Amino acid sequence: MIINILLIRQNGKTIQKNQDILNTSQEIIINAEEIVEILHLIDVGIRGYYISGNKFMYKSPADSAKRRIEKTFNFLDQELDNQFYALEEYSMVKDTVNYYFKLVSEIDQALENGNKEKAKNIILQDQGYPVWLIANxxxxxxxxxxxxxxxxATYNFQRAVNTSFWLQIILFIIALPTLLYAARYAVQSLGLSEKLRVVESEKSNILKEQKEKLERLVRKRTDEILAQNEEIRAQNEEIxxxxxxxxxxxxxxKDSQRLIEEKNEELTLQNDILNKAKITIEKQQKLLELKNEELTEEVAKQNKNLKETNLELINQINKLQQFGYIVSHNLRSSTARLLGLSNLxxxxxxxxxxxxxELMKQSSEDLHELINDVSMILLIQKPITKILEEVDIRETISKxxxxxxxxxxxxxxxxxxxxxxxxxxKSLPLYIESIIYNLISNAIKYRQKNLNPQIYxxxxDFQNKLKIEIEDNGLGIDLENNIDKVFGLYKRFHFHVEGKGLGLYLVKTQIDALGGKIEVESKIGRGTKFTIII
Structure with missing residues (x-):
């Protein structure tokens, strides 16, 4: 029945829907015919205006036509889109009608301006009739x-009406057996009620008999329980x-337990003593392990220092060998020159x-200068024993x-x-002064011809050290071929000015003595840059 009611309701919606379709379709036909009427109205109005010259005869129908055509098109735009009508033809008709309305507006404007000839030419073209034919x-x-x-929609409407009629019949047919069954069920219920009354009476009698049997059984069980209680009392006395x-x-x-507890306390005390001893042993073992690690690290450190010392010693030996060779060569040259001159x-x-x-004096002076250079180099290469002082680089450069x-x-x-x-x-002031003096002096001495020296x-700071950069625009050094000779003793790269090739050697030696390092960057004709880290 519920399904039937739902179907009737759905069928009613279908009837209403098709009724709405019929109404909308009728309105669409009326609006389509109204386009033709509006075109006729506007055409008659503009021709009457042209013939009579009375704008009032045109104004009223023209305004009405414009309002009606706009309302008509708005209605058709929405309803034809809802019907999924092919809108291409409709759009063409709409554009044509709107074009004709613009044309009528041009005639109106021409007449308004007194240009009746223009209005006549447009009217004689008779463009309204083709538009009317398209609209019609x-x-x-x-x-x-x-x-x-x-x-x-009419077919669907009629079918929905017929369907609704048959659903009403079906609902009646379904409801009739239900009513008959309800009547039969009521008769049966009355019969069952009488049977239930009889059964209840019989049940009451049975319950009464059962109650009497239960009372007799209770009295018997009570006597048995009293006898059992006497027996339990006797057993309780025995228990x-x-x-x-x-x-x-x-x-x-309990006495035995007390003795056991005392023994356990003694054992616990002994265990605590053993645990404390164990902890002490473990601590001592850790201390031994720590000492062993420290000794291992110290041995490794001493070995590393020893290796570094050996490498430094080897380096110093190599330098001394080279230095001894150069000095002996220069001394031999000077003494040989003196001996040759003394023989002459x-x-x-x-x-x-x-x-x-005069030549002997000059050779003696060269020999004396050589010995002074050697003394100065040996003095620089000695380990530093002087107390370090605070050196202000700004003041040193100024000096x-x-x-x-x-x-x-x-x-x-x-x-x-x-x-x-x-x-x-903190450093040695004389060393710092000598280093800066030699580098600035070289920058001026080895300047480019016809170019003023520019020194930067x-x-x-550089990693908790002091970094000094000295850069010039001088002649530069060919590092590709002389990188290993830059800081060599008596090494020179430009011979048009006086020099002995000792300055950069002294700079390198003094920086090494201070535990620093020096790097050089240079290109021929583009200057040189020295970077010192102390």
């Missing part, structure tokens, strides 16, 4: 389309006597003898600039300085 043809086609929709025996045995067991002096006289004496003032002024040299945070360190000095 569209109206007929749309009417035919809507009639088909109405026919289909009580046995409990006394058990209590005495428990007292003996006995066989000469006059001005030639004086020339030889060196004063020493080289004549050279700076004569060459118009420009020294640019840059300091970042740290510019002081930058001082900043």
């Amino acid at each position: 043809s569209f109206s007929n086609k749309l009417k035919e389309y809507e009639l088909n929709i109405q026919k289909k 009580s006597s046995q409990n006394d025996v058990i209590l005495s045995q428990n007292e003996e067991m 002096i006995d066989n000469t006289s006059g001005s030639e003898r004086e020339n030889i004496i 060196v600039k004063n020493i080289l003032k004549n050279e700076i002024d004569n060459t118009s040299a420009v020294i640019n300085e840059s300091y970042q945070n740290k510019n002081k360190l 000095i930058k001082v900043n």
Whole structure:
């Protein structure tokens, strides 16, 4: 029945839906025909305006036509889209009608401006009739389309009505057996009620008999329970006597338990002593392991220091061998020159003898200077035993600039300085001064011809050390072929100025003595840059 009711409700919705379709379709036909009427109305109005010259005869129907055509198109836009009508033809008709309305507006404007000739030319073209034909043809086609929709909706409407009628009949047919069954069920219920009354009466009698039997059984069971209670009382007395025996045995067991607990306490105390001893042994073992690790690290450290010392010693030996070779070579050259000149002096006289004496003096001075250089190099290479002092790099550079003032002024040299945070360190003032002096002096000495020296000095921090950069725009050094000779003793790379090739060697030796390092970057004709880290 519920399903039947739902079907009737759904069928009612179908009837209403098809009724709405019929109403909408009829309105669409009316609106399509109204387009034709509106075109006729606007055409008659504009022609009447042209003939009579009375705009009022045109104004009222024109305004009405514009309102009606706009309303009509708005209605058709929505309803034809809902019907999934092919909108291409409709859009063409709409555009054509709107075009004709614009054309009518042009005629109106021409008449308004007094240009009746223009209005006449447009009216004689008779463009309204083709538009009317297109609109009329569209109206007929749309009417035919809507009639088909109405026919289909009418069929569906009638079928839904018939279906609703038969569903009502089916509902009646379904309900009739239900009513008959309900009547039969009521009769049966009355019969069952009478039977239930009889059964209840019989049940009451049976319960009464069962109650009497139960009372007799209860009295019998009560007598049995009293007899059992007497027997249990006798058994309790026997159990009580046995409990006394058990209590005495428990007292003996408590004494034994007490002795066991005392023994356990002694064992616990001994275990605590053993645990403490074990902890002490473990601590001592850890201390031994720690000592062994420290000894191992110390041995490894000593071995590392020993290796480094051996390497340094080997390096010093190599340097001393090289230094000894160079010094012996230079001493041998100077002494050989002196010996040769002394042998010649006995066989000469006059001005030639004086020339030889002058040469001997010059050789002696060269020998003396060589010995001074050797002494100075040996003094630098000795381990530092002097107390380190605080050295202000800014003040040291200023002092060196004063020493080289004549050279700076004569060459118009420009020294640019840059300091970042740290510019002081603990070191040997004479070594730092000598290093900076030699590098600035070389930058001025080995300048490019016809180019004023430009020297850039930058001082900043570098990994908790002091970093000094000295860069110039001088002649530069060919590092590709002379990288191993830059800091060599008596090594020179430019011979157009005086020099002995000792300055960079002294710089390197002094930096090594201070535990620092020096790096060089240079290109021929583009200057040199020395980076010192102390």
